[in-house]
Amino acid sequence: MDAIWRRMNLEAIYILWLRDLTRYFRDWVRVILSLFRPTLWLLIFGTGVNNLFQMQKMNSGTDYLHFLFPGIITLNLIFASLYSGISIIWDREFGFLKEILVAPISRTSIALGRTLSGTTVSLIEGFFVFLLAPFIGVKLMASKFIPLAVIMFLIAFTGTALGVLIAVSIPSFEAFGIVANFVVMPMFFLSGAVFPVSSNLPGWLKYLVYLNPLTYGVDTLRSILVGVQVFPIWFNLLILSLFGWLVLFFAVLVFNKKR
Amino acid sequence: MKIIETKNLTKKFTPSLCSKCWRTLQGLFRAPSLKLWSVSDKNKTFLDKGAGFTAVDNISFQVEEGEIFGFLGPNGAGKTTTISMLCTLLKPSSGEAYVNGYNVVSEEAKVRQSIGIIFQDPSLDERLTAWENLKFHSLIYGIRKELIGARAQEVLNLIGLSEWRNEIVRKFSGGMKRRLEIARGLLHYPKVLFLDEPTLGLDPQTRRHIWDYIHELREKKKITIFLTTHYLDEAENCDRIAVIDFGQIIALDTPQGLRKLLPEDAIFLKTVNDEKAKIEIEEKYKVTVNFNNGGIFFSIKNGEEFIPELLKNLSLTVKSVNLKRPTLDDIFLKLTGREIREEKIKKDDWFRGILRSHSRR
Ligand SMILES: Nc1ncnc2c1ncn2[C@@H]1O[C@H](COP(=O)(O)OP(=O)(O)OP(=O)(O)O)[C@@H](O)[C@H]1O
Ligand SMILES: [Mg+2]
Numbered sequence: 153m154d155a156i157w158r159r160m161n162l163e164a165i166y167i168l169w170l171r172d173l174t175r176y177f178r179d180w181v182r183v184i185l186s187l188f189r190p191t192l193w194l195l196i197f198g199t200g201v202n203n204l205f206q207m208q209k210m211n212s213g214t215d216y217l218h219f220l221f222p223g224i225i226t227l228n229l230i231f232a233s234l235y236s237g238i239s240i241i242w243d244r245e246f247g248f249l250k251e252i253l254v255a256p257i258s259r260t261s262i263a264l265g266r267t268l269s270g271t272t273v274s275l276i277e278g279f280f281v282f283l284l285a286p287f288i289g290v291k292l293m294a295s296k297f298i299p300l301a302v303i304m305f306l307i308a309f310t311g312t313a314l315g316v317l318i319a320v321s322i323p324s325f326e327a328f329g330i331v332a333n334f335v336v337m338p339m340f341f342l343s344g345a346v347f348p349v350s351s352n353l354p355g356w357l358k359y360l361v362y363l364n365p366l367t368y369g370v371d372t373l374r375s376i377l378v379g380v381q382v383f384p385i386w387f388n389l390l391i392l393s394l395f396g397w398l399v400l401f402f403a404v405l406v407f408n409k410k411r
Numbered sequence: 412m413k414i415i416e417t418k419n420l421t422k423k424f425t426p427s428l429c430s431k432c433w434r435t436l437q438g439l440f441r442a443p444s445l446k447l448w449s450v451s452d453k454n455k456t457f458l459d460k461g462a463g464f465t466a467v468d469n470i471s472f473q474v475e476e477g478e479i480f481g482f483l484g485p486n487g488a489g490k491t492t493t494i495s496m497l498c499t500l501l502k503p504s505s506g507e508a509y510v511n512g513y514n515v516v517s518e519e520a521k522v523r524q525s526i527g528i529i530f531q532d533p534s535l536d537e538r539l540t541a542w543e544n545l546k547f548h549s550l551i552y553g554i555r556k557e558l559i560g561a562r563a564q565e566v567l568n569l570i571g572l573s574e575w576r577n578e579i580v581r582k583f584s585g586g587m588k589r590r591l592e593i594a595r596g597l598l599h600y601p602k603v604l605f606l607d608e609p610t611l612g613l614d615p616q617t618r619r620h621i622w623d624y625i626h627e628l629r630e631k632k633k634i635t636i637f638l639t640t641h642y643l644d645e646a647e648n649c650d651r652i653a654v655i656d657f658g659q660i661i662a663l664d665t666p667q668g669l670r671k672l673l674p675e676d677a678i679f680l681k682t683v684n685d686e687k688a689k690i691e692i693e694e695k696y697k698v699t700v701n702f703n704n705g706g707i708f709f710s711i712k713n714g715e716e717f718i719p720e721l722l723k724n725l726s727l728t729v730k731s732v733n734l735k736r737p738t739l740d741d742i743f744l745k746l747t748g749r750e751i752r753e754e755k756i757k758k759d760d761w762f763r764g765i766l767r768s769h770s771r772r
Contacts, residue, residue: 167550175538247534251595254498255551256523 164257168265169272172236176273186232186277190224194284198224217288219380222373223345225281226366229304230311231336232277236270237315238331245325259407263316267400270312271305278304290377299376306389307369310396317403320410343370349382365395412512414603414635415474415497419506422492422658425463466492468658469506474637474651479629481649482639485743489658490639491531494605497637498528511602524552527601529592531608531639537581541572541591544580545598552599566594569624586617593621597628604628606638610645622648643669643738654746661746670737672745676714678721679733681706688727695724706731 176182194217202216243249252262285292318331340346342357343366353361361367368388375381467489474480482490495501497510499519508515511525535544545563554562567573570590580588589609596604609625610618625648629636638649646652647666654662654669662669682688685707689700692709700709711717714734722729 163553164551167547171536171539171543171547174543175536178538246537247530247532248536250500250530250532251534251536251548252551254500254523254526254528255548256520256553257551 161257161261164255164261165265165268168252168262169269172266172269173272176269186228187280187283189231190228190281190284193224193227194220194288198288218290218378219348219374220346221281221285221288221290222377223340223343223370225278225304225373226307226343226345226370227340228281229274229278229307229369230339230366233270233274233308233311234315234318234331234336236273237266237312237317238319239270240266240316240319241322241325260404263320263400263404263407267309267312267316267403270315271308274308274312275301275304278308296376300373303369303372303376303389303392306392306396307366307373310365310369310392310399313396313400313403317399317406320403320407339364339366343367344382345370365392368392412476413473413509414476414478415472415480415508415510415637417473417493417497417506417508418471419469420467420471420493420496420503420508421465421469421505422467422489422496422501423463423465423504466658467496470655470658470660471506472653472660472663474635476635477629477633478651479625479636479638479649481646481652482637482655483641483643483646483652484639484655485641488655490655491607492658493655494528494607494637494639497522498526498605499523524599525602526605527596527599527603528605529589529596529607529609531611533588533592535580535588535592535595538579540577540579541567541583542576544591545595548595548598554599562598566597569597570594586613589613589617589621593624597632600632601634603635603637606636608639608641610640618645643742644736654742656743662742669742673737673741674712675710676712676717676737677708677710677735678714678718679703679706679708679731679735680721681730681732682725682727683730684727688725691726692721 198217198220201220205216240249243252253259282292314335315331318335322330342360342364344361345366349358349361349367349371351358368383368391371382372385372388372392375385470493482493484490492501496503497508497515499515499522502516510522513521513525515522536547539547542563545566546559549559549563564573567576570593572587572591572594575583575587580591583591589612593606593609596606606625610621613621622645625636625638628634640646646669649666651663651665652669653660662672680688685702689702689707692698692707693700696709696711698709698711700707714736718732718734722732
């Protein structure tokens with residue numbers, strides 16, 4: 153087990169990262185889509201629901217658009233990171249994965265390289281959402297940048313690690329659709345992104361929300377941006393990073409075992 | 412030292428629990444129309460493979476340094492599986508294999524440094540340019556940065572794609588991609604080059620070009636070449652050939668040696684009077700002559716030299732004459748007493764095929 157981690161090779165990780173980013177910036181459709189998704193959610197869904205809630209403000213007195221904003225950042229982060237993670241399956245279908253697998257680098261580096269590139273892409277797409285902040289009146293301060301970057305990194309990292317784990321465990325191509333429909337959306341809806349995590353939720357729903365690692369990410373983001381929080385920050389950070397590393401560890405383990 | 416050596420190398424595919432579940436799930440959700448593709452094959456995939464499937468069965472062989480060694484066999488014979496084990500991509504179920512003196516299981520990093528491989532399926536990153544593909548390869552193989560430019564240029568010149576270096580690979584034709592893959596496999600100066608069906612899907616001209624190039628490589632760089640093919644005529648470019656079927660080597664010899672198994676060529680003949688011709692030839696040359704749609708045919712040694720003689724001596728006017736040299740099918744029939752297996756279209760392969768044809772465009 154120890155050997156698996158010792159065998160990672162920094163240079164290889166960097167090269168794999170560089171390749172993924174080169175590909176990303178060539179794929180304009182993906183870049184534009186990542187701008188379009190939050191626009192749709194915030195401006196259409198958000199504005200619509202905001203209208204509904206205009207009279208009765210959300211539990212803490214913020215308006216719904218502001219409440220939703222951190223949730224949409226999370227949506228963009230998780231979409232991008234899971235997608236990057238499972239794009240290992242694309243590489244497998246198009247054969248390039250074999251070129252990487254047969255090279256004199258360890259599988260641990262391959263998994264880490266993909267996790268880091270996915271995290272980077274996801275962070276870029278996550279920060280895109282801030283372009284919409286002026287339109288809905290969310291105030292940004294330079295001092296919030298570092299805490300935001302830290303928590304967004306953790307969410308992105310966890311999501312990508314999860315994507316890599318899915319990609320290395322599921323042998324086929326159909327996983328793409330499954331992930332989009334059965335992983336991203338439930339994780340998003342059960343994270344407190346669109347409704348507040350409060351004690352009035354029915355029991356089953358509450359537990360699902362508590363089980364979802366994203367919940368703790370959304371909560372932290374919201375506390376930084378809107379000043380509302382349910383759990384203590386240290387707890388959120390601990391859960392997210394533990395979950396992220398655990399998932400990555402399993403992904404590396406599975407990947408190393410597959411031969 | 413032998414550059415490649417295998418002892419009782421075996422690969423048995425046993426589906427893991429995870430893939431079994433996945434297969435079942437896929438079966439449940441498969442669109443009804445797709446079932447048509449696998450009706451006849453269904454029992455095989457679900458029963459045979461469920462219990463495990465031996466793709467490579469106890470093979471042992473040795474390859475000398477500098478040799479061109481060929482694996483000849485029909486679809487599904489186990490050629491790619493063998494290469495995958497030699498390249499450390501698959502773990503042997505039992506037996507041992509050494510490449511360049513290193514064990515493929517315990518010294519996989521050293522094996523990987525010593526080999527270059529051109530896979531059967533395309534394996535380029537189509538979103539990158541030719542140059543970027545080469546650069547990526549150089550970097551992950553740890554070639555020193557100051558050497559990369561010169562080496563990449565050298566291999567690009569070799570395959571004649573220098574003007575295309577900054578084009579995205581997706582725009583390349585299938586043959587150009589193949590050549591680029593060969594170039595890439597050579598970048599890190601491997602001791603052994605594995606070529607899994609190097610000329611698959613190429614036109615005859617490019618095919619010849621690639622063969623010339625393989626011979627040139629062997630002479631210039633002294634590298635050992637291990638390749639697989641379906642075609643007997645192509646296998647004749649090798650120094651030695653192993654014929655493989657159902658995961659076993661059923662013959663291992665030089666091309667001349669294999670030819671000796673089948674010394675006879677078939678001659679197809681059309682004359683003004685086939686009945687008479689049959690009698691005349693049977694009398695003169697002591698061979699059995701058979702009728703074949705609108706003509707006659709028979710087997711004879713050294714067909715090429717026989718034809719002029721036949722034309723000179725036959726009293727009847729010949730309308731057409733055709734020589735057929737033995738093919739892989741004939742060798743198979745001779746060695747195993749049965750026809751070559753039919754290629755089966757499995758659903759997955761069919762789907763991959765579609766993907767591939769898209770990516771080859
Ligand atoms: N991952 C796998 N799991 C189960 N069976 C496999 C797997 N890979 C290959 N096989 C089976 O092993 C056998 C040998 O396959 P292999 O790819 O080595 O054939 P091949 O000689 O390369 O054929 P071709 O000429 O079509 O490339 C086939 O019957 C194939 O279905
Ligand atoms: Mg093959």
